[in-house]
Amino acid sequence: MSLWLDKYRPSSLNKLDYHKEQASQLKNLVQHGDFPHLLVYGPSGAGKKTRIMCLLRELYGAGVEKLRIEHQTITAPSKKKIEISTIASNYHLEVNPSDAGNNDRVVIQELLKTVAQSQQIQTSTQRDFKVVILTEVDRLTKDAQHALRRTMEKYMANCRLILCCNSTSKVIPPIRSRCLAVRVPLPSVEEICTVLIGVCKKEGLSLPAELAKRIAEKSGRNLRKALLMCEACRVQQLPFSADQDIPETDWEVYLRETANAIVSQQSPQRLLEVRGRLYELLTHCIPPEIIMKGLLSELLNNCDGHLKGEVAQMAAYYEHRLQLGSKAVYHLEAFIAKFMAVYKRFMEDGLEAMMF
Amino acid sequence: MSKVSRSRKVASSKLTNWVQPSFDDLFTCGSLPSIKSNKRTNSGDPKYLDCSSKFLESKKRLGKRSCSREHHFSCTKEYFDCHEDEPWVEKYKPKTQAELGVHKKKIEEVEAWLKVHTEQKQINKGGSILLMTGPSGCGKTATIYVLSQELGIEIQEWSNPLSSEFKKDNLNSIFDCESISGGFSSESQTRMFQEFLLRANRYNKLQLSGETNDKTKKVILVEDIPNQFYRQPAYLHDILRKFSRTGRCPLIFIISDSLSGSSMQRLLFPSEIQEELKTSSISFNPVAPTSMLKVLSRIAVQEATWNGEKTNGPDKDSLHVLCNSCSGDIRSAINSLQFSSLKGNFICKLVGIYKLKKNSKLEELPAIGGKDVSLFLFRALGKILHFKREPHTDSDLPQLPNHLSEHERSRLLLDPEMILDKTCLSGELFSLYLHQNYLDFYSEIDDVVRATEYLSDADFFTAEWSGDIACSLCLFVGFCLGLVMVKCQTSINCCNEDTCYCFPSSKH
DSSP, rough: OOOOOHTTTTOSSOOOOSSSHHHHHHHHHHHOOOOOEEEOOTTSSSSSHHHHHHHHHHHHOOGGGGEEEEEEEOTTTTTEEEEEEEESSEEEEEEEEGGGGGGGGHHHHHHHHHHHHHHOSOOTSOOOOOEEEEEEEEGGGGGHHHHHHHHHHHHHHHHHEEEEEEOOOGGGGHHHHHHHEEOOOOOOHHHHHHHHHHHHHHOOOOOOHHHHHHHHHHTOOOOOHHHHHHHHHHHOSHHHHHHHHOHHHHHHHHHHHHHHHHHHHHHHHHHHHHHHHHHHHHHHOOOOOHEEEEEEEEHHTTTTHHHHHHHHHHHHHHEEEEEESSSSSHHHHHHHHHHHHHHHHHHHHHHHHHHH | OEEEEEEEEHHHHHHGOOOOOTGGOOOOOOOOOOOEEEOOTTTHHHHHHHHHHHHHHHHHHHSSGEEEEEEEOOOOOOHHHTTSOOOOOHHHHHOOOOGSOOOHHHHHHHHHHHHHHHHTTTSSOOEEEEEEEEEEEESSEEEEEEEEHHHEEEEEEOOOOHHHHHHHHHHHTTOOOHHHHHHTSSSSSHHHHHHHHHHHHHOOOOOOOTOOOOOEEEEEOSSSHHHHHOOOHHHHHHHHHHHHHHHOOOOOEEEEOTTOOOHHHHHHHHHHHHTTOOOOEEOOOOOOOHHHHHHHHHHHHHHHHHHHTTTOOOOOHHHHHHHHTTTTHHHHHHHHHHHHHHSSHHHHHHHHHHHHHHTTTTTOOTTTTTTOOOOHHHHHHHHHHOOOOOOOOOOOSOOOOGGGGOHHHHHOSSSSSHHHHHHHHOOHHHHHHHHHHHGGOOOOOOHHHHHHHHHHHHHHHHHHTTOHHHHHHHHHHHHHHHHHHHHHHHHHHHHHHHOOOOOOOOOO
């Protein structure tokens, strides 16, 4: 039994539930049997991958759905062996080069070379190019991105790239200019509701519209998360009722507790405890950006209008630092320390105002 | 091969040709100071003689503190005669507590332990274990020997036996050991160590002729720990457990810390074991410069009086240079003293240079034979976190303008860049350590804000110029200064100091 998420993933451009106009544009794009390199970007849970797979199916037919996982070993020039897993069909290859860490440049060069150098045998029945999907392009090192830029031109004849990332801000401009950028925005709450209700219908369940709306809002318009939450709700309680609890993920609860700890006391000791909690979150692979965002939204609840602006500005500043720097915890901590100081002053002012 | 308590000249005439004194090229006559005989119930057996001479050779080859084992020596004239060419470390090794360069409190601590554990044997059932740690050359072994002599305690010491290949190469001509080597060499060091403990524990030293032995108190000293135990500390723990149940006399382990931080002590004696066996632990600090100066000048004076015209008594300045350059290692200090006073000119030149440099405000010049001064990680952290500043003095430095007055602070006593240089760590790594530890040093959240700001800056800059080490270093220093500066702010607030002087900020 697979997750609803995978079970009801649309498989062709016609069946997509939202952004239909974009879907038809994509269809037009590949109708002639060729397309430029693509850079698909958008927030997570918006359906980037789904769209890419639909596009490939449109190109190659049902053959792209026969996937196999391969573990490839690539030898770096320094004789170091890098292992990386790829997902491939006969027509395409999907790889996340940032898995290789600092050696991502080697992975990109070697993998693309092997794929691009082998030409399709029957060009009459098949397309004369293969597709390589690179995910998380925004996490590639600058080195790898520059290598990619060269490779893109070199193997244009028999290889097309589809790059997939969350934000183009970390993709170097030369790559951006070589690709057709496709932005996949998040679905609206209503669109998520329709999808959720549709999926439940297919499962033979009836989902109350109120609950669907609540799930959609709680998921932050992340369709993947919404579907997972919906399935979790089904496990928790069946049949659905409109006012049932929506289970939260552990790290969200943990993050909220952390925010409460920050608000309840402002001292270096507390900062030390909070640091421990931050490390806990980071070691469980919660991205620092999400921690920052979650903390900010929790902390803002405790601020008044004027303070909100200040805190948001601080958060923006340190989020930017976070992107530029290499150790996230420094910047998270700096933000928290600054918030503590500001909040403490705010509380003390408030106390004084009350007393006089 | 393992119990050595007394020196006797047994086979020195045969051994001299392959044993070289370490200062051979500096002296002409080369008689061996002593030969250690082995004291066992069956010491007449050629097998054991063989071993003892082997042991001796290993000692001599190591050359380090070979002679410090002869602790029952009285300093007769004869002794001095035959020890003329000895390193001064041996020649002037301390004989009384007053001569030790170790802090008084430490000596008392060890003395108290020795007294308690050698005298109340009946009450204290089972063997007690003492762990002595400290950097090399801080007087651990010397303390034990001096104290045992004063308290009338006999020392039995373990030292690692050599492998059988070595024996065959070198000693076939001396002893016919072909026939016995087989049975002997198959014993593992671990087992031999165990047996040694057992025997040392049970039997007293042999009464040799011409020797009045009224010493009944005894300690076992282990300084060379068999290599096998480093690989499998569990063996050692088992042996020690057995010892602590059945042992009759105290057991002392001496372990030298290394500066690099990879502590053998933690490997061999983890805290669970220490607790389980009720091990006492005394850790020595590097010898303080003042007491080292005392020891050095004592030796210099003695040498001058004993050997008047031959050596130029080094003056006070040169002794200072020596003290500063050896970072608390008294053995290396004495060695360099001997070396420098040999040819007479070295130290004078050195001091000349030193004085010159001093005038041009450059400090610390490593003396000849001085140790490479490096800082242990946590000491370096401490130096940054417990920063020290000059008390405000008259200064011609310009004051900061008014809008920057909150940045005012007095000059640092230590240069953070120098500290980083000495730690041999990358700036990035060091700032990680700092980040881990700095929070405990703040009480006000406002100060923490500034510290975190600097940390954030430091990370941002190191990421920007990754690979450019020099730059990351100076940025790290920028961060350090930032941290230190914030701390200064706190202290100023606390002390209400009116005047303080600025330190050029190296924030980039």
